[in-house]
Amino acid sequence: MTAPALTRPAEDLPDAPPPLGRNRDYRMLWTGSAVSALGSSISSLAYPLLVLAATGSPTKAGLVGFANTLPNLALPLHAGVLVDRFDRKKLLIVCDAVRALCLASVGAALLLGHFWLWHVLTVCLIEGAFTVLAGIAGQAAIRNVVRQEDLDRAFARSEARDRAAMVFGKPLGGVLLGMTRSLPFLADAASYLVSLAALLMIRRPFQARRTERPAEARPGAWTEIGEGVRWVLRQPFIRVASLLVAGSNLLFQALFLAVIVLLHQANASGTAIGYVLAAAGIGGAAGSLCATWFRRRLPLAAVVIGANWIWALLVPVIGLTRSPLVIGATVAGLAFVGPVWNVAVEVYRLVNTPDELQGRTTSAVTLVAFGALPVGSLAGGLMLDHLSGRTTVLWLAAFMVLLALAATASKAVRTVPAPGRARQEAAA
Known part of the structure; x- marks a missing residue:
């Protein structure tokens, strides 16, 4: 038995995206996300190793992972409201810019010979928050970038991208950290800039056309x-x-x-x-x-x-x-x-x-x-x-x-x- 055919819903954009093989916007989105995922995999290993080397405390190293994942519990519902209210492409650009600045600040501090645990934890928390927002915005946007009959292949390629980043990024993070402590974080900052540049080159909007409500007519966030x-x-x-x-x-x-x-x-x-x-x-x-x-x-x-x-x-x-x-x-x-x-x-x-x-x-x-x-x-x-x-x-x-x-x-x-x-x- 085969899966049922996919049909285009009425509220979608009237001009259908091209097939996946000729979809330039999807290629730009995928490439930018692939570079960003590789950078994140590099820094995810470097963070705890950096804290362990600087403090010798496994507990403090564990705080890094806690700070980075805490937004997954605290922010998703409100992030979803932002994604549905505002331009998704602009939100993704802001997310990449903020995360690039955060990672660059860690790299710059290490280059200057400084390490502050509060600084690293703050960066982890901010990066995690904007990663939650970017993840929800990107997933909500994909349906408007590719044809619905190509959604399964697009998601499969995204899965392959993320798994490959995990395979190659973690060993690379260890190698870069061994060269100099700042390099993994500067590499991750650069990866976000590559993703931002790719987003700027995408022409297609990331949401269907809809009637905008004035701010005073909008229901509350909890509604x-x-x-x-x-x-x-x-x-x-x-x-x-x-x-x-x-x-x-x-x-x-x-x-x-x-x-x-x-x-x-x-x-x-x-x-x-x-x-x-x-x-x-x-x-x-x-x-x-x-x-x-x-x-x-x-x-x-x-x-x-x-x-x-x-x-x-x-x-x-x-x-x-x-x-x-x-x-x-x-x-x-x-x-x-x-x-x-x-x-x-x-x-x-x-x-x-x-x-x-x-x-x-x-x-x-x-x-x-x-x-x-x-x-x-x-x-x-x-x-x-x-x-x-x-x-x-x-x-x-x-x-x-x-x-x-x-x-x-x-x-x-x-x-x-x-x-x-x-x-x-x-x-x-």
Whole structure:
């Protein structure tokens, strides 16, 4: 059975974008985002290593990750309102400019021989906040840059881009940091400038034409947030899929910590552990290349239910072996499935969401999905403090089986409507 054909909604721009192979604006957007993703991957490794080298405190190094991810809990809903209210391209340009300045300030301070923890934490917090806004704006914009029949391929290429950045960026971050402490941060600042330049060269607007309301006629931010949240709640499949994503994100955040502990207990070298973690990027990139093929040939219900059961079968393998080779192959398999899920589910959501609600619905789904990450880190740490690595993985495997059973039993998943129909049902 093939996936249902995608149809252009009435509120879309009247002049259709060209096919993906001839879509200059999409190529510019993808290229700028690829360079930016590589820069972010470089600095994500350099931040904790810099703080560890300067302070010798793992706790202070952990604060860096906390500051950078805190906006994922605090800002998505309000960011969605901004994305739906204002010009999305201008918002993305502002995000790149602010992040470039922040990273350049860290690089400049280090060049001058200065390190201040408060400065690094502030930059991490600001960069994280504007990254949340940029992520929601970019995802809401993509439907107006490519044809809807090309959405799945566009998302697959984005997934491949991000996974490749993870594979190459983290080792590169270590190399640049070894050359001079300022270089990773200056490289990330330059990557944001490249992304900004690419945005300036895009001619197509990032939102459909709509009637602008004067500021005094606009409802309050919480009213607009409520509109997006209620729309998601009225979509049974999107609601259930978001909860399933939150559950799997929580599990995988704890699982990867357990993988590191297991390998460390097996006396694996740091290089071997690095290769195992890099396998996630390689598997994810491979899954990205196949995601469009699966989306067009399998019903959405089969993708969702199948992905959960594949994860349920693979997770316990990690707890039953200490071989870095077997664990690496299993991690790659787990990561392979992720893009297949992401492309199928996200294309469905974008097709069914009115353009004027794209930012707010994306922010609501993002809050649920990424809000689970710190919970997963906390849960994984607590379990590993009281249980062995193998026992922790087997408990996580049991949790994954429960998620797979929930996906299989869900009527919203098994009877997911065709693209376009969910919007009509919500409007009714």
